[in-house]
Amino acid sequence: ETGVTQTPRHLVMGMTNKKSLKCEQHLGHNAMYWYKQSAKKPLELMFVYNFKEQTENNSVPSRFSPECPNSSHLFLHLHTLQPEDSALYLCASSQDAREAATQYFGPGTRLTVL
Amino acid sequence: QKEVEQNSGPLSVPEGAIASLNCTYSDRGSQSFFWYRQYSGKSPELIMSIYSNGDKEDGRFTAQLNKASQYVSLLIRDSQPSDSATYLCAVNMYSGGGADGLTFGKGTHLIIQP
Numbered sequence: 001e002t003g004v005t006q007t008p009r010h011l012v013m014g015m016t017n018k019k020s021l022k023c024e025q026h027l028g029h030n031a032m033y034w035y036k037q038s039a040k041k042p043l044e045l046m047f048v049y050n051f052k053e054q055t056e057n058n059s060v061p062s063r064f065s066p067e068c069p070n071s072s073h074l075f076l077h078l079h080t081l082q083p084e085d086s087a088l089y090l091c092a093s094s095q096d097a098r099e100a101a102t103q104y105f106g107p108g109t110r111l112t113v114l
Numbered sequence: 115q116k117e118v119e120q121n122s123g124p125l126s127v128p129e130g131a132i133a134s135l136n137c138t139y140s141d142r143g144s145q146s147f148f149w150y151r152q153y154s155g156k157s158p159e160l161i162m163s164i165y166s167n168g169d170k171e172d173g174r175f176t177a178q179l180n181k182a183s184q185y186v187s188l189l190i191r192d193s194q195p196s197d198s199a200t201y202l203c204a205v206n207m208y209s210g211g212g213a214d215g216l217t218f219g220k221g222t223h224l225i226i227q228p
Contacts, residue, residue: 033215042118043158043202045215056215090157099146099206100165103216105157 002026004106006091012112013081021076021109023091029104031097032074034066037088037108049074050097081113116141116207120219128227133190135222137203140184146206147179149188151199152221158202162188193226200224 004025013019025032034046048056049068063085065077074091088108094101117140127133135149146165150158164170164177164186176189186205190197200221207217 035215040220042220043204043216043218045217048215058215088157100163102148102160102163104160105150108157 004091004093004104006089006106006109008109009107010110010112012114013078014114015081015083017081018077018079020078021089021091021111023074023076023106025072025074025091025093025104025106027093027104029093029095030071031094031101032068032071033092033094033103034074034076035090035092035105037090039087043090047076048097055097078111081111083113086111086113116205116217118203118205118217118219120201120203120222122220123223124225125222126225126227127193129193129195131193133193133197133224133226135188135190135201135203135224137186137188137219138184139186139203139205139207139217141205141207141217142181142184144181144184144205144207147177147186148204148206148216149175149177149186150202150204152202153199161201190224195226195228198224198226 031050036044047066067075090108091106092103094103119138149161152158162177170177174191178187202221203219204216
């Protein structure tokens with residue numbers, strides 16, 4: 001595996017389900033990010049982790065819960081989601097969280113909430 | 115409110131011509147600027163980064179930055195049908211207190227006509 005991988009690639013869940021998205025980076029980076037991309041809206045930053053520490057929570061509802069057990073893995077735990085949460089969820093990583101660090105994206109998880 | 119503005123298009127350009135994509139940003143203190151290309155159904159891929167005023171060239175791509183005008187642009191020379199995609203402008207509006215991730219524009223949909 002190379003770059004940034006995400007699983008699953010597609011997920012359909014009901015509003016009462018609990019699921020998790022997984023991201024893994026094989027680039028030796030120390031910062032990881034979750035973004036949400038909805039139709040007709042710009043990519044929105046959700047969470048930032050730098051050296052496993054959460055440094056940013058962009059006013060995300062508590063039904064989204066991130067977890068970063070180490071610098072290579074990032075999870076997004078989902079529970080009691082709403083239909084408006086249906087979107088493409090993108091993981092990214094960068095060498096660190098300096099402003100100049102280039103971020104590389106994974107392929108994304110297409111989430112549909114019924 | 116941190117904002118990045120782009121004309122959503124579509125921008126239609128004949129094959130072989132120069133495509134010009136523009137972006138403005140709200141945070142005067144921003145220092146890092148990125149252009150990503152996103153094909154339909156795919157994740158963003160980095161085209162160029164730029165940090166200093168002026169032009170930066172990489173193959174057929176030239177990024178231009180004017181911090182005084184809070185303006186960044188991307189020129190694509192000798193446009194090819196494979197350049198047809200949505201181009202995302204991203205700005206790292208670093209607050210100094212921690213990593214802020216990237217603020218994205220909505221993207222410009224570029225169509226190269228054969």
